[in-house]
Amino acid sequence: ADELRFVKKHKHVPNALLILHSKELKQASDKGYINVYQQVEIDNTLTRLCDAMGKCERIKNTIFPTTYSMYIRFTLCLFLILLPFGLNDLIGWLQIPLVTTIGVAFFLIEKMAIHLQDPFESRPTDTPVTAISNNIEKNLMQMVNEYRDEFEEDRIQAAANEHHIEPLKNTYFVL
Numbered sequence: 001a002d003e004l005r006f007v008k009k010h011k012h013v014p015n016a017l018l019i020l021h022s023k024e025l026k027q028a029s030d031k032g033y034i035n036v037y038q039q040v041e042i043d044n045t046l047t048r049l050c051d052a053m054g055k056c057e058r059i060k061n062t063i064f065p066t067t068y069s070m071y072i073r074f075t076l077c078l079f080l081i082l083l084p085f086g087l088n089d090l091i092g093w094l095q096i097p098l099v100t101t102i103g104v105a106f107f108l109i110e111k112m113a114i115h116l117q118d119p120f121e122s123r124p125t126d127t128p129v130t131a132i133s134n135n136i137e138k139n140l141m142q143m144v145n146e147y148r149d150e151f152e153e154d155r156i157q158a159a160a161n162e163h164h165i166e167p168l169k170n171t172y173f174v175l
Contacts, residue, residue, distance in 0.1 A: 014053050021046055064117045072113070076106050 003020055010016035025046070029039045080103045087095040112125070119127045 014057075018046065018050055018053075060120050069114060072110060076110060080106070 007013055007016045025042055028034045084095050084099050115125045
């Protein structure tokens with residue numbers, strides 16, 4: 001609950017999560033759950049995670065210049081205006097449906113290009129980041145549970161060995 005409040009009040013959620021990870025790493029180190037080598041490796045992993053996060057944010061926040069889109073639109077309109085003059089002697093009146101079909105196809109391609117400029121806006125045409133994240137989370141939780149189960153079995157076995165009563169041979173009693 002405190003962690004959730006901390007993340008919600010933080011302006012940059014990924015940094016808040018990294019801060020919480022660092023605190024957990026420090027606590028695990030202080031309590032002796034991990035040794036120095038493990039701490040260094042986990043710290044390196046957090047550093048790589050932070051670097052990857054920065055790269056992803058740069059990709060997400062990169063804005064395509066509006067002049068690029070305007071130039072493409074202008075060139076497309078100019079092409080569609082001049083196309084009938086090039087086709088006039090070749091196909092006659094069939095140029096009307098042909099130019100219309102070509103125009104619609106090119107405008108749809110341009111529309112798709114505009115949508116692909118922003119692949120992280122949760123539209124149907126975007127990269128399914130949420131689905132990918134959910135899959136990664138599911139796999140990590142499965143790994144954590146398998147890790148816990150492995151140690152749980154060891155703990156149960158150790159507890160069973162503690163309470164296991166072995167018969168002692170009484171050297172004084174002979175049958």
